[in-house]
Amino acid sequence: MTEEIALESIVEVPLVGLGFRAPFAEWILQKPNTIDCIELTAEHFFDGGEAQLEKLRERYPISVHGLGLSLGTPGKLDAITLDNFKHVANLANARWISEHIAFTKTDDVDLGHLNPVPLKKTSLRTLVDHSREVMDVCQRPLLLENITSYLRVPEEIPETEFINQLCQEAGVGLLLDVTNLFINGQNHQFDPLNWLHQIEPTFIQQLHIVGYSFQAGVWHDRHNEPIQEELFELARKVISYAPVESIIIERDGAFPSCDQIENELKRLEEICESARSY
Amino acid sequence: MSQLALTEILGLLLQDSRLRKRLAKNRTAVMRELGVAQEQASFINGLNLQQLEAQAESLIRKRQYEASRVIPETWSRLGRHGQVHFRKYADQAPWPQGHRRHFIDAAMFCDVIKSIGLSGYLKSEHQRVAFLAGHQRFSIRIVNDLIVNKKEYWAIQFCIRRKETTFSQAYHFGCSRKRKRPLIAGLAAKPETSWGKKRKSITRSLEETDESLHQCRGFSLKKKRD
Numbered sequence: 288m289t290e291e292i293a294l295e296s297i298v299e300v301p302l303v304g305l306g307f308r309a310p311f312a313e314w315i316l317q318k319p320n321t322i323d324c325i326e327l328t329a330e331h332f333f334d335g336g337e338a339q340l341e342k343l344r345e346r347y348p349i350s351v352h353g354l355g356l357s358l359g360t361p362g363k364l365d366a367i368t369l370d371n372f373k374h375v376a377n378l379a380n381a382r383w384i385s386e387h388i389a390f391t392k393t394d395d396v397d398l399g400h401l402n403p404v405p406l407k408k409t410s411l412r413t414l415v416d417h418s419r420e421v422m423d424v425c426q427r428p429l430l431l432e433n434i435t436s437y438l439r440v441p442e443e444i445p446e447t448e449f450i451n452q453l454c455q456e457a458g459v460g461l462l463l464d465v466t467n468l469f470i471n472g473q474n475h476q477f478d479p480l481n482w483l484h485q486i487e488p489t490f491i492q493q494l495h496i497v498g499y500s501f502q503a504g505v506w507h508d509r510h511n512e513p514i515q516e517e518l519f520e521l522a523r524k525v526i527s528y529a530p531v532e533s534i535i536i537e538r539d540g541a542f543p544s545c546d547q548i549e550n551e552l553k554r555l556e557e558i559c560e561s562a563r564s565y
Numbered sequence: 566m567s568q569l570a571l572t573e574i575l576g577l578l579l580q581d582s583r584l585r586k587r588l589a590k591n592r593t594a595v596m597r598e599l600g601v602a603q604e605q606a607s608f609i610n611g612l613n614l615q616q617l618e619a620q621a622e623s624l625i626r627k628r629q630y631e632a633s634r635v636i637p638e639t640w641s642r643l644g645r646h647g648q649v650h651f652r653k654y655a656d657q658a659p660w661p662q663g664h665r666r667h668f669i670d671a672a673m674f675c676d677v678i679k680s681i682g683l684s685g686y687l688k689s690e691h692q693r694v695a696f697l698a699g700h701q702r703f704s705i706r707i708v709n710d711l712i713v714n715k716k717e718y719w720a721i722q723f724c725i726r727r728k729e730t731t732f733s734q735a736y737h738f739g740c741s742r743k744r745k746r747p748l749i750a751g752l753a754a755k756p757e758t759s760w761g762k763k764r765k766s767i768t769r770s771l772e773e774t775d776e777s778l779h780q781c782r783g784f785s786l787k788k789k790r791d
Contacts, residue, residue: 402575
């Protein structure tokens with residue numbers, strides 16, 4: 288038997304992992320079999336944590352995710368934040384780094400969270416330049432993530448085309464947040480699959496997923512719910528469509544037991560296998 | 566007046582509720598006031614004001630959520646007054662900058678509720694969050710309102726910023742305020758979750774292929790399953 292059969296049974300599936308958060312820290316450091324990789328939030332390590340990073344680096348492939356570089360803001364990037372970001376990426380020996388297609392501040396105001404950039408050529412230029420600068424400074428590949436927003440900005444360039452051009456011109460990949468895509472689709476009445484199929488599949492390198500919240504007729508991205516069935520299904524379709532390398536559960540609140548997270552990781556593993564077993 | 570970028574205009578609109586109200590009443594006047602260029606006008610005119618308001622509201626909610634997470638007992642004691650007072654505070658105080666913004670914000674909010682003498686104020690939590698917002702490596706203080714299992718305690722509060730881990734810790738040693746029961750607690754160090762059960766091992770091999778800078782296709786890190 289069966290050499291042929293054995294060969295056919297090999298499938299490449301994305302790594303399945305978890306965002307590193309305090310309530311899961313001890314469990315993650317035990318290196319459970321269900322966790323293939325880890326994503327760190329850079330800002331969580333700006334004040335130290337070198338020993339913890341070293342332990343993580345010994346156990347997992349790591350990606351480093353940023354929140355505060357505000358790549359969509361025209362002008363210079365904040366040098367201190369970028370320097371700190373680079374330091375964490377180096378300590379973690381990050382396989383890649385990631386940020387958002389968004390702005391969090393301007394020269395005048397700091398909004399503290401992610402906001403959509405105007406989908407215009409000027410914003411595209413800003414994002415391309417800043418992405419290249421981040422890669423030059425950090426000397427690592429960069430992925431950019433789609434955000435969720437209650438505000439749908441007027442589109443001079445359609446969002447999917449904007450993302451394709453951004454990835455192409457800056458040489459970055461897309462960190463596709465499945466939950467954000469689903470939420471935006473629901474709140475702004477568009478079909479997430481239609482949106483997905485307008486994105487060049489080879490750009491999609493990593494996925495984020497976490498349960499959505501629904502309140503008063505609006506979908507929210509609060510990172511504090513278990514992953515719902517529609518999201519698993521959407522993730523399966525994305526993994527079938529694109530050569531995704533890893534998928535990360537991004538839980539930030541109402542932390543469940545490690546057993547519950549483990550069940551979600553196993554479910555994602557099954558989804559990855561079924562999506563790639565064609 | 567130099568021309569503002571669209572992100573700057575959007576930022577101002579998202580931050581300033583009065584500006585949004587004026588925009589809703591008279592879009593042209595606000596655009597003139599902000600010096601919106603002709604090529605930017607279609608963007609501003611195309612903004613859905615209801616969605617803009619929802620986005621601005623989400624920012625303040627996120628800010629409030631982040632602050633409430635680091636002072637959970639105070640927030641719980643403030644009840645519905647918490648949100649009212651936080652919004653008044655946030656309306657006056659811009660969001661602090663930097664990666665410790667949530668701690669700084671919560672500490673500043675505690676300053677405010679202390680100054681107006683709100684009954685939900687907790688010195689123990691205020692001091693802990695002020696420590697987290699600052700740069701000290703450790704602090705020792707006496708507190709008289711430490712809450713453990715809904716009971717108040719006198720305690721000596723040790724806050725330590727450990728180099729090896731990213732998570733700061735607070736330890737409390739003291740006794741019950743009412744019953745004089747001994748208390749030794751490492752509150753922040755207490756795990757919030759249970760440990761996972763033992764699982765059967767799964768054979769996997771990780772294979773790293775070419776990684777080339779600036780080329781996302783070089784990220785390959787895939788596992789093969791037999």
